[in-house]
Amino acid sequence: MSSNNYSPEHKARELLHSFGILKPPINPYNICSRLNIKISHAYFDKANAFFTLKNGVKEIILNHSINYSLREKFTIAHEIGHYWLNHGQITACPTSDIMNYESNEKIELEADRFAAELLMPSFTFAEDVDKLPLSIRSFKILAKKYKTSLTSTAIKFIENTKFPGAIFLSSNGKISLKFKSNKFNYTLRHNDELNPHSYAYDYFIRNIDPPNAPVRVCSDAWLDDENAFHSFTEHSFPYRNFNQVLTLIQHN
Numbered sequence: 355m356s357s358n359n360y361s362p363e364h365k366a367r368e369l370l371h372s373f374g375i376l377k378p379p380i381n382p383y384n385i386c387s388r389l390n391i392k393i394s395h396a397y398f399d400k401a402n403a404f405f406t407l408k409n410g411v412k413e414i415i416l417n418h419s420i421n422y423s424l425r426e427k428f429t430i431a432h433e434i435g436h437y438w439l440n441h442g443q444i445t446a447c448p449t450s451d452i453m454n455y456e457s458n459e460k461i462e463l464e465a466d467r468f469a470a471e472l473l474m475p476s477f478t479f480a481e482d483v484d485k486l487p488l489s490i491r492s493f494k495i496l497a498k499k500y501k502t503s504l505t506s507t508a509i510k511f512i513e514n515t516k517f518p519g520a521i522f523l524s525s526n527g528k529i530s531l532k533f534k535s536n537k538f539n540y541t542l543r544h545n546d547e548l549n550p551h552s553y554a555y556d557y558f559i560r561n562i563d564p565p566n567a568p569v570r571v572c573s574d575a576w577l578d579d580e581n582a583f584h585s586f587t588e589h590s591f592p593y594r595n596f597n598q599v600l601t602l603i604q605h606n
């Protein structure tokens with residue numbers, strides 16, 4: 355089911371403006387109460403969350419297994435998206451789709467884009483990105499300001515930055531997400547297996563902590579270009595509790 359001609363980002367900004375919410379951090383719980391959307395929790399196997407609209411009653415049902423507050427916040431913003439984008443009476447969101455951004459299902463992808471814009475609206479976020487260099491530290495500064503996860507902040511940052519660079523998220527030893535900025539003219543690694551030349555590989559496979567700053571790395575660690583003679587830097591940041599690593603790749 356298609357929402358309408360406006361982009362999910364446009365619709366998210368429209369919702370914020372209609373409530374006069376113009377400054378971060380955005381509180382999606384507050385938006386739910388203003389939209390009369392109930393939030394409840396339940397146990398279920400395959401889904402992460404539901405949005406239901408029944409007899410005029412709007413409800414978001416979250417899986418009890420969501421045990422991370424920033425993830426719950428993003429999930430609620432995603433479910434508000436299903437409502438605000440008119441995705442239907444009931445939507446069930448599979449676990450793998452939330453914060454995946456690469457879902458094949460159109461409405462799931464739309465809800466993710468809506469959620470990212472709702473929590474990091476471009477009318478403030480783009481200005482903030484403009485003032486900052488492309489770095490893990492900048493991701494942390496804005497994640498703190500917007501009260502968003504480092505990964506979702508990094509993705510939104512890379513979409514908005516004027517600097518060339520790319521980010522990868524590796525989960526349990528495999529690349530699970532990758533994004534590059536407009537100015538980054540190289541082909542990101544196609545293979546999901548980590549390359550042994552990368553520091554992220556060392557973290558997962560050899561149990562060695564990555565350096566706490568950008569360090570030079572072979573281009574084949576993260577890129578597929580055979581002609582990528584330029585040297586690159588890798589800054590990998592481990593999320594120890596989740597067995598994940600966020601990696602930023604830049605020109606040296």
Ligand SMILES: [Zn+2]
Pocket residue numbers: 432436445446447448451461462465
């Ligand atoms: Zn969904």
